[in-house]
Amino acid sequence: KPSGRGMRIVNWHDDRLGLAKMGKENLRKVFPDHWSFLLGEIALYSFVVLLLTGVFLTIWFKPSMAEVDYNGPYQLLKGTPMSEAFASTLDLSFEVRGGLLVRQIHHWAAILFVAAATVHMLRIFFTGAFRKPREINWLIGLGLFMLAMVEGFAGYSLPDDLLSGTGLRFADGLMRAIPLVGTWVEFFVFNGEFPGTAIVPRLYMVHILLIPALLLGLVAAHLALVVYHKHTQYPGPGRTEKNVVGYPLFPVYAAKAGGFFFVVFGVLTLMGTFMQINPVWKFGPYNPGEVTAGSQPDWYMGWLEGAVRITPNWEWHIGHTTWSWNIFLPGVCLMGVLFTLLVAWPFVEKWITGDESEHHLLDRPRNVPTRTALGVAAMSCYAMFWLSGANDIIATHFHPSLNSITYFMRGAIFIVPIITYQITKRICVSLQRADRQRLLHGSPSGEIIREPDGAFHEAHVPVSEEEAWTLTQQKTYPVLTAGSIDDRGRRVSKKRARWMKWFLGDNVPKVTREELEAARHHTEIGSGHSAGNAEI
Ligand code: HEM
Ligand code: HEM
Secondary structure, eight states: OOOSHHHHHHHHHHHHHOHHHHHHHHHTOEEOOOGGGHHHHHHHHHHHHHHHHHHHHHHHOOOOOOEEEOOSSOGGGTTOEEEHHHHHHHHHHHTSTTHHHHHHHHHHHHHHHHHHHHHHHHHHHHTTTTSTTOHHHHHHHHHHHHHHHHHHHHHHHTTOBHHHHHHHHHHHHHHHTSTTTHHHHHHHHHTSSSSTTTHHHHHHHIIIIIHHHHHHHHHHHHHHHHHHHOOOBOOOTTOOTTOOOSEEIIIIIHHHHHHHHHHHHHHHHHHHHHSOOOOHHHHOBOOTTOOOTTOOOOGGGHHHHHHHHHSOOOOEEETTEEEOHHHIIIIIIHHHHHHHHHHHHHHHHHHHHOOOSOOOBOOOGGGSHHHHHHHHHHHHHHHHHHHHTTHHHHHHHHOOOHHHHHHHHHHHHHHHHHHHHHHHHHHHHHHHHHHHHHHHHOEEEEEEEEOTTSOEEEEEEOOOHHHHHHHHOOOOOOOOOTTOBOTTSOBOOHHHHHHHHHHHTTOOOOOOHHHHHHHHHHHHHHTTTSSOOSOO
């Protein structure tokens, strides 16, 4: 071991902590570079900003529903009875130095956090990054996603202003609509009838302790698995299922990621400075008898709000019980369906393809048209629910009647996804055809050549070796018929064969090595006067 005074101190620590070995193993870890890998990082950094700003807010926020008369500097509410929670949020906004800025950064960071996690999830879905061995990280991610939404909801319920109370009333409705046990659930959560005086202190505990601790634990597990599996990479020259091409963690990636943290923090600070968010003094304190026109939740709750707004008023009365399908179905069931589908998808896909191999190379979305189309259909369905949540705003701004928006949306949530599914699938298949064409016949060069006999044609430029690598590096699966045996020796059932046809049936045949060689040969012979005009 090296000696010297400084090294002795280093060695003393190393003997006890084993850091040198761990560092040697991990500091050279390679991370590939691609903009879409920044989405998870944005979620991570906004989470850090939430933790920092959240601790600041806890110093002044009072999680109490005890009633006080407001006596602060905001004249319009002077003397108004309100909860201590609301009064302390007003103090945070008007009296605590930097309080409003930190409140606004905290709120913007919450919005960005959920948005980045959502788009990150879409990147994972569309590129197939959830496939073996990353299924568990997909599930951890879903846990993070769900907790993030609940955490945000708990957060904006804390100030106890009119908007937050309206949101809680909505949550109360969802709870009460749970068949048979609804009233008990409400009494359990609110310690009696809505709104009571217990909900803010309870949500406070959930918001600053319970969920942040769960989020921290899951984020740590999530990142540990990213390091353990190593990051995926997009297909490209020199990239295979067995390597990772990129920069080492130290120093390049650490410097980039550290810098990017400050970019995210800086942008959030600018937003907190210049863009007003949740001006609770304008809404006033919560009063169960009032709702402001145009009340809207934060964006990530809008889809549930919309679902409740457009569901018909179905209700059953059986014996002494009421079954409020008009809230239970869109609220509780819809959330259940969404998360069940998300949890199940990696396993459904694996069952259809029968593929047990590991995947470290990402899919280009066009190469898996059915998955891509399903994802876009789900996004469009979500968007329809989300728009329905703004039916009142659409009505007041664009003047259609509220009823016609409701009827339209009831149809749109079923029809729009079918249309977007078909269009996306067709676009993907066309892009596959275009790739095939380009591989075999080169790209159009824009150069028109006139032959001695007067005919015109456009010169084609053969794709480079690098691009050919990217375009051919796609695993394809055969579409097996019922009764045949798959490559793992299992007989394909009728059901699985049908699903295979649906999932894989539209793929354009992959260009084989022989086809590529033949096309190249043809190009060389024909390239005397134009570069690769094999076919026009
Ligand atoms: C308030 C979200 C983490 C402490 C809020 C609000 C939101 C929110 C949307 C309402 C802000 C407003 O008044 O406009 C989140 C999210 C988090 C998170 C999504 C993490 C994923 C934390 C943590 C703490 C914290 C870790 C404390 C350690 C607070 C406090 C308030 C608050 C004290 C009430 C003050 C206020 O409303 O101005 N949070 N938060 N938050 N948050 Fe968080
Ligand atoms: C990768 C953070 C949510 C699934 C990553 C990475 C980070 C990250 C920093 C590595 C960089 C990247 O690929 O973007 C987070 C944070 C989340 C979150 C802070 C906060 C809520 C999710 C969600 C899902 C998910 C909702 C899916 C449902 C994955 C998977 C990987 C990953 C499968 C590995 C991807 C690969 O190697 O290509 N996450 N993530 N994460 N995340 Fe997340």
